[in-house]
Amino acid sequence: MRLPAGIVAALLALVLPACTGEYPQSTLHPTADFGYEIDALYQTIFWWAVGVFIVVEAALIFTVIKFRDRPDADDPKPVHGNTVLEMAWTLAPAIVLIFIAIPTIQTIMRSTGEMDEGSLEVEVIGHQWWWEYRYPSLGVVTANEMHVPQGRRVSLRMSSADVIHSFWAPKLGGKRDVMPGRTTRIAFTPDSVGTFMGQCAEFCGESHANMRLRVVVDGPADFDAWVTRQSQAAAPADSLTDLERAGLEAFLQVRQPANHSCIACHAVEGVAAGVLGPNLTHVASRQTIAAGILPMDVDGLTRWLRDPIAEKPGSLMPDIDLSDDEISALVAYLMSLR
Amino acid sequence: MATAAAAVEVPQAPSGVWSWITTTDHKRIGILYGVTAFFFFLVGGLEALIIRAQLGSPDNTLVSAETYNQLFTMHGTTMVFLAIMPLSAAFFNFIIPLQIGARDVAFPRLNAFSYWVFLLGGLFMNASFFIGAAPNGGWFGYANLTSLQYSPGLNIDFWVLGLQILGIASIAAGVNFLITLVNMRAPGMTMMRLPVFSWMALITQFLIVTAFPVITVALVFLMFDRTFGTTFFNVAAGGNVLLWQHLFWLFGHPEVYILILPPMGMVSDIIPTFSRKPLFGYAVVVYSGLLIAILGWGVWAHHMFSVGMGPIADAVFSSTTMLIAIPTGVKIFNWIATMWGGRVRLETPMLFAVGFIAMFILGGLSGVMHSSAAADLQQTDTYFVIAHIHYVLYGGAIQGIFAGIYYWWPKVTGWKLNEGLGKAHFWISLVGMNIAFFPMHAIGLLGMPRRIYTYDTALGVDQMNMVSTIGAFIVGLSALVFLVNVWYSRRTATPAGANPWGAPTLEWSMSSPPPVYNFAVLPEVNSRVPLWSGMEPMPETPPEPIHVPDGSYWPLVAALGIVILATGALLKGLFITLGGAAVLVVGIYAWAFEPFEV
Numbered sequence: 001m002r003l004p005a006g007i008v009a010a011l012l013a014l015v016l017p018a019c020t021g022e023y024p025q026s027t028l029h030p031t032a033d034f035g036y037e038i039d040a041l042y043q044t045i046f047w048w049a050v051g052v053f054i055v056v057e058a059a060l061i062f063t064v065i066k067f068r069d070r071p072d073a074d075d076p077k078p079v080h081g082n083t084v085l086e087m088a089w090t091l092a093p094a095i096v097l098i099f100i101a102i103p104t105i106q107t108i109m110r111s112t113g114e115m116d117e118g119s120l121e122v123e124v125i126g127h128q129w130w131w132e133y134r135y136p137s138l139g140v141v142t143a144n145e146m147h148v149p150q151g152r153r154v155s156l157r158m159s160s161a162d163v164i165h166s167f168w169a170p171k172l173g174g175k176r177d178v179m180p181g182r183t184t185r186i187a188f189t190p191d192s193v194g195t196f197m198g199q200c201a202e203f204c205g206e207s208h209a210n211m212r213l214r215v216v217v218d219g220p221a222d223f224d225a226w227v228t229r230q231s232q233a234a235a236p237a238d239s240l241t242d243l244e245r246a247g248l249e250a251f252l253q254v255r256q257p258a259n260h261s262c263i264a265c266h267a268v269e270g271v272a273a274g275v276l277g278p279n280l281t282h283v284a285s286r287q288t289i290a291a292g293i294l295p296m297d298v299d300g301l302t303r304w305l306r307d308p309i310a311e312k313p314g315s316l317m318p319d320i321d322l323s324d325d326e327i328s329a330l331v332a333y334l335m336s337l338r
Numbered sequence: 339m340a341t342a343a344a345a346v347e348v349p350q351a352p353s354g355v356w357s358w359i360t361t362t363d364h365k366r367i368g369i370l371y372g373v374t375a376f377f378f379f380l381v382g383g384l385e386a387l388i389i390r391a392q393l394g395s396p397d398n399t400l401v402s403a404e405t406y407n408q409l410f411t412m413h414g415t416t417m418v419f420l421a422i423m424p425l426s427a428a429f430f431n432f433i434i435p436l437q438i439g440a441r442d443v444a445f446p447r448l449n450a451f452s453y454w455v456f457l458l459g460g461l462f463m464n465a466s467f468f469i470g471a472a473p474n475g476g477w478f479g480y481a482n483l484t485s486l487q488y489s490p491g492l493n494i495d496f497w498v499l500g501l502q503i504l505g506i507a508s509i510a511a512g513v514n515f516l517i518t519l520v521n522m523r524a525p526g527m528t529m530m531r532l533p534v535f536s537w538m539a540l541i542t543q544f545l546i547v548t549a550f551p552v553i554t555v556a557l558v559f560l561m562f563d564r565t566f567g568t569t570f571f572n573v574a575a576g577g578n579v580l581l582w583q584h585l586f587w588l589f590g591h592p593e594v595y596i597l598i599l600p601p602m603g604m605v606s607d608i609i610p611t612f613s614r615k616p617l618f619g620y621a622v623v624v625y626s627g628l629l630i631a632i633l634g635w636g637v638w639a640h641h642m643f644s645v646g647m648g649p650i651a652d653a654v655f656s657s658t659t660m661l662i663a664i665p666t667g668v669k670i671f672n673w674i675a676t677m678w679g680g681r682v683r684l685e686t687p688m689l690f691a692v693g694f695i696a697m698f699i700l701g702g703l704s705g706v707m708h709s710s711a712a713a714d715l716q717q718t719d720t721y722f723v724i725a726h727i728h729y730v731l732y733g734g735a736i737q738g739i740f741a742g743i744y745y746w747w748p749k750v751t752g753w754k755l756n757e758g759l760g761k762a763h764f765w766i767s768l769v770g771m772n773i774a775f776f777p778m779h780a781i782g783l784l785g786m787p788r789r790i791y792t793y794d795t796a797l798g799v800d801q802m803n804m805v806s807t808i809g810a811f812i813v814g815l816s817a818l819v820f821l822v823n824v825w826y827s828r829r830t831a832t833p834a835g836a837n838p839w840g841a842p843t844l845e846w847s848m849s850s851p852p853p854v855y856n857f858a859v860l861p862e863v864n865s866r867v868p869l870w871s872g873m874e875p876m877p878e879t880p881p882e883p884i885h886v887p888d889g890s891y892w893p894l895v896a897a898l899g900i901v902i903l904a905t906g907a908l909l910k911g912l913f914i915t916l917g918g919a920a921v922l923v924v925g926i927y928a929w930a931f932e933p934f935e936v
């Protein structure tokens with residue numbers, strides 16, 4: 001019964017957007033104004049399309065069946081055309097298109113992504129293959145998981161550090177490309193608390209599939225608490241356990257012969273200031289690591305440190321041949337960065 | 339026993355491999371195009387099956403990320419440039435001269451040159467697989483991912499040079515067919531008596547010779563960026579990554595019509611034959627084809643709604659795109675009206691033609707959904723678009739081409755393909771494509787982006803992906819049924835005669851396969867449907883001697899020169915490049931001065 005169930009699910013997903021199910025990246029279950037706008041427009045176009053589909057396919061099938069060759073049939077009259085009919089079936093689609101074009105243009109004008117007074121601005125920077133988020137008004141820098149407050153307008157100002165990416169969290173709204181040398185914008189006001197999944201939607205190289213993202217919509221109080229915690233510097237070294245301190249040392253160590261070190265790329269506030277990779281000051285406060293492909297826990301971190309390129313093909317974080325002891329120390333240190 | 343006819347020298351088709359290598363006969367070149375393009379169609383299909391096998395389950399490890407990226411890039415590139423376009427070219431070659439009452443195309447050796455360049459260009463592009471460096475930047479090759487900085491291997495160089503080679507073939511063929519269609523029509527074959535396939539071919543050639551220079555320019559920019567360090571797409575040095583997108587889609591959207599107009603033309607010729615009625619609204623069908631081509635130049639940015647061009651540009655390109663639905667709809671209504679009141683015989687070519695209409699309606703409607711810029715922000719770059727293009731290009735273009743293959747097969751070979759196997763092919767293909775492509779609408783709406791080698795099981799689309807994969811393998815099975823049909827029908831072949839379907843157009847007036855000179859006497863055309871208007875059948879032997887073009891191998895030499903030149907550019911080898919240029923010059927020079935009469 002697996003296969004028919006799949007087909008039925010496919011059909012239901014098309015015709016019954018309200019039917020629930022665990023579809024965390026569904027475009028048909030919006031939770032922000034940007035998403036509602038597009039969904040409403042899609043529903044309008046969808047039902048027009050269904051109507052046209054039924055009428056035209058029915059006309060086609062009816063004609064083929066009714067005029068099927070039969071032994072007693074007369075030879076057809078060589079009709080060459082009919083001006084009234086031609087005009088009718090030129091005008092009919094034109095009229096349907098007007099009913100689609102008007103709401104389309106209205107929606108385009110309403111969802112330009114321009115920044116409003118009082119909206120929270122988040123700077124989105126695309127990297128191969130992770131997301132950097134900066135909150136200029138709050139002094140927070142984080143990666144891959146964006147926290148935003150429920151009910152407040154969020155305005156994303158986006159650009160890329162390398163190639164073209166596309167920021168897409170389907171339940172919040174449409175996607176927008178994230179480009180080098182240009183600034184693009186979208187804006188949305190989330191109305192539900194929760195974690196909303198998304199991922200890069202523009203092919204951006206080897207690990208495009210592994211460039212995932214999350215938008216965590218917090219209640220206003222939770223959001224303020226999150227901001228407060230993210231604004232703090234890392235815990236001082238003397239508050240660390242021995243294992244964590246060993247991890248910090250491994251974190252700071254420069255390895256020969258290739259000059260590899262964690263701090264060349266990663267920042268931890270007050271400890272290191274690398275800019276090429278994700279800021280790790282509060283990495284342990286996130287749900288996932290490596291742009292959403294591994295859980296943020298001991299196991300996930302261990303796997304990632306052991307062989308980043310096996311987890312994320314093409315990853316710019318090299319495998320620097322850490323020993324098992326170094327890995328467990330580093331994992332302990334990273335787990336302390338809450 | 340000497341007869342009067344024996345005094346007339348009747349040219350015979352030569353045989354042997356050498357005769358194929360030196361051929362300038364449009365019919366043989368058409369067959370070469372068809373066989374080669376069908377081979378590449380199978381290669382592209384195999385790539386699709388590996389892609390679908392990988393996506394059959396989440397977190398699958400059948401192929402690596404890098405291999406997957408090469409496969410989807412080459413699937414798209416192959417199907418567009420090496421399968422659908424040259425399959426149409428096979429029909430242009432074989433059918434156009436026969437439909438317009440000509441003995442050959444305007445420039446027979448240029449025609450051979452186009453074929454050899456296409457073949458060698460296709461082999462050049464696919465040779466990349468053997469050194470593990472197949473193109474991996476997508477068939478759209480967006481800058482700046484394709485820059486040397488982000489794609490340092492030979493992959494993108496293979497793609498750039500391969501497309502440049504194929505562009506030469508397309509433009510040369512385009513010019514040739516344009517001149518053939520304008521200048522070489524038989525007496526009385528006025529433009530408004532031209533069979534619709536030839537009309538759509540003419541429009542397609544206009545699109546080819548105007549659209550290909552645009553991608554040529556874009557590819558030159560990219561090649562210069564990669565080879566000589568220019569900065570067209572280098573943002574740090576003031577370049578602009580959107581320049582590529584505008585140039586690519588300014589080519590890329592007319593390209594869509596280059597792919598679909600020829601099958602629309604085939605269907606427009608097939609439906610009247612199998613309805614025993616002339617095409618309803620001939621002039622409207624022709625003009626709507628022209629209108630589609632003209633409007634096709636004003637819609638390119640609908641591929642770019644997610645880049646944030648601003649509300650005015652989005653609104654304008656939404657509106658122009660919606661306009662295209664009108665002439666497209668008009669064509670569909672005229673096809674249905676042609677069948678209305680006719681005697682519809684559902685033999686295999688007609689089944690595929692009706693299947694074309696039925697599936698193209700669906701692809702067209704999802705196209706209207708994409709035309710809405712705001713709605714498209716949720717659809718673009720997802721599996722919804724994959725569903726759309728496959729309903730248009732498989733349900734549309736490929737089904738139309740199969741309609742053409744079954745229809746003109748007896749003209750090309752002298753025998754029909756088996757009806758039973760043909761019908762099995764059609765139904766398996768139709769069912770398979772709907773199982774493969776319909777769920778993709780939902781997969782896309784539920785949030786799965788395209789061009790990803792792996793996906794999270796949490797998306798909830800595992801089962802639908804498995805269904806789609808099964809459908810893809812059913813489509814693959816249908817292609818096997820076709821090959822079996824060719825093999826079986828050849829074994830049991832019986833002569834089909836000049837006009838096995840009772841068709842009305844000129845190509846059915848001579849024996850099947852046509853003699854090397856096509857028409858024993860050049861026909862005088864006095865109707866849009868000459869064979870339904872009492873045209874005399876062609877005499878068995880020509881009443882006077884007919885000169886047919888000689889063979890020549892210089893077009894092949896010139897084509898080899900181009901590919902050697904490209905290989906030199908690929909390997910940055912100056913002497914190989916110069917050697918290739920020398921072979922090209924010698925080939926063209928010898929071609930220009932060899933004694934050759936047409």
